[in-house]
Amino acid sequence: MSIIIPSKNIYSMDRSIVAKNIIDGVSVQGYTPNLQKNIDVPVYETSQIIDENNYTFQFSINRDFKKHFVGVSGLGSYCFSFIRDYVGSVSLPTIQPSKDKNMSRILSLGKGENNEIYSVTLSGIKRTIPISADVYYKPDVDMDAQTLGEILYGDAKVEYVTINLPTEAIVVENTYNSMTATAVGQTIPNNIHTLVFEEDKDYFTFRFDALYGSYIYEALTYSGEALADVQTTLTMNGERVEYIATKVSITLYGETLELVLSDFSTKFPTNANNLLSVERNELMQSSNYIEDEDNDWYDVLFSPTISQYSNGKETATIKCSISNYYDEEKNGVIFIAPTPYDTSGVEVYLDGTNIFYINEPLTYDLYIDFTTNSEYAGKGQGTAVIPKGSTETYFYINDYEWFEEISRIYTLDEPRFGTFKQGDEVIPMVYGADGQDHPMSLYKDGTPKVFQVLGTKVFYDGAVWQELSLQEV
């Protein structure tokens, strides 16, 4: 749930965009054969370079192990790994070479001076995976140009969506496991979170947000030609961008060892036993360290834990009023209790419209689908009038097909009032040239960027204000 901050409530904005994709806190493990110990290796300098077709992720490690000895039990599975969260919804795969899972001989570091810097470069390619979606929709009434517009902009009733993914995508990206299990060639109505239609010049974009499993939230976008005004099935095509690592290069003493990655694992690290990097851990470590020159041989392995802290999030500071705000979740969700005959209630989703501005009365045409209600199965269209400031009222079905006029109750949460608190998630809006509010920032998939409130400053200078320090979630 995110709280919308309308542009009219924002008085000044100091928005800074932090450089993206700077990965910090890389954890690299070393292994000492004689001691049968793993060690964490301090990492210095990380960088990531991305261009249109390639990307390079590079970090350097320092071999000054002695001062930073830390024991880590269990060998586990050693693999290369990428940070999962990349940009917006684009995820990077976990890479695990299958030919040498142990990887203990990838790089043997001989005796030498301390503070040697090893450079590790992971390079890869950018590729796109075509995706198509079949959208079956069925307009309930005869459509003219106006109702067609409503359909395009969010008032359509979409029966179901079928998503087709290439088999290739399943292999690479386990993010899609739950999705592909239900999505390839199948219908996933229950996974559809919202359905949004947006106009985009000669064609329109169809976007849906799907819930993968119980926690992963993704958004995909498709483009297609305009909808016909009759019930039909549309096939929409889009693509998903992925960055695939293909090669690992390790440079030592000017010599470079390359490992070509030909097989990709679909397994993400679980972080079940989060190995700590030395830099963060040294304050808590034992003062014991291994003082043995004979054991100064190490195999360098790489921990699956790369970056617990993915900096590079957009930040902003905004000064705003202490006034009414509303939750994103209010948009399009009405709970209907068809009393007195049925008190169980039916959820109705109204998509793509912000209908609940509490500060003024609204009349809204409502399309209702009671197909989930066995007793009153059917559909109808009605008008909902939402009085100012109300949290509960009645509306009447004007154009009903299957039952007598029945009062319906809907409830609204009270709008948010007052100050924000640490941890609140907000979507600041800015006033656009079109006279409408737009999110201050968007993810790559076009969804509004959600910011978390990290700090609040309430102050009085004749009037009461609040200043919010925000960081992208």
Add this chain to the structure above:
Amino acid sequence: MITLTAKIELSGAYSNLLSAASPSLVDNAEDTEVNSFIIGESRLGEGAVFGSVSSGAITEIVINYRNLISLESSIFDRSDIKLPSWGIISNGGRLEFNDPYGDVKGLAEQNLLTSNQKAEIYLNNTLTKKSERIAEFYTSDWDYDTNNKTASVTLKDNLEEWQNIQIEGIRYDIKNQITRSAYNLFLDLSNFTPSKYNFIKVPDLDLSTLNQLKRIKLQYPYLERSSLWAAWDKLCVLTQCYIYQHNGKTIFVYKGGN
């Protein structure tokens, strides 16, 4: 209309304060344990003497928007929003107000305005007649401008006191290679933390924070003798968590490593 009000508890309760103030402006002066004195509205009377202390009662001065010049209340969970900055942060604010009848000056001259007096800030909505306490601080430095009859005070939370609390170190059995999780250290440090700071209890930790504490395993951990602040700060850095105070409660929270 949105307004702010600040309340500052004076150290102890002073019976003469009540008698000097207009009874009609003091809520239930005879019965209640909290006696509010509204700066600029109720009058102490010049030269009021606050000598005898009555036990069991709290006396507070109230600064409402009529005499409020400026007020600032900051609560952050971290010191830098652009970089990793796990650890403890101490927050604060500042209050400046008019003292039209010199009452606060009288208090100051009798050394009644000291540091570590509890100060609360309320947000009021006069339309809905709702009031919400948005911050609880303690007074720090007072300043009085006799020419303009204005008083100002800086506000702080009491987390900085941790820097003056020394705790013994913890050394675990290294020979047996006891593996401790960060959660164990959290519990140990909680025991070192006085209850007056309302430090968050384990049942009140959110799930992600609890998981973060439990999944971080430490081998050969030890905790050297240090200040309470330094020890908590170490654990915060280790677990990528934050400690800050909000409304009198001390919060320990993990925010996804960010």
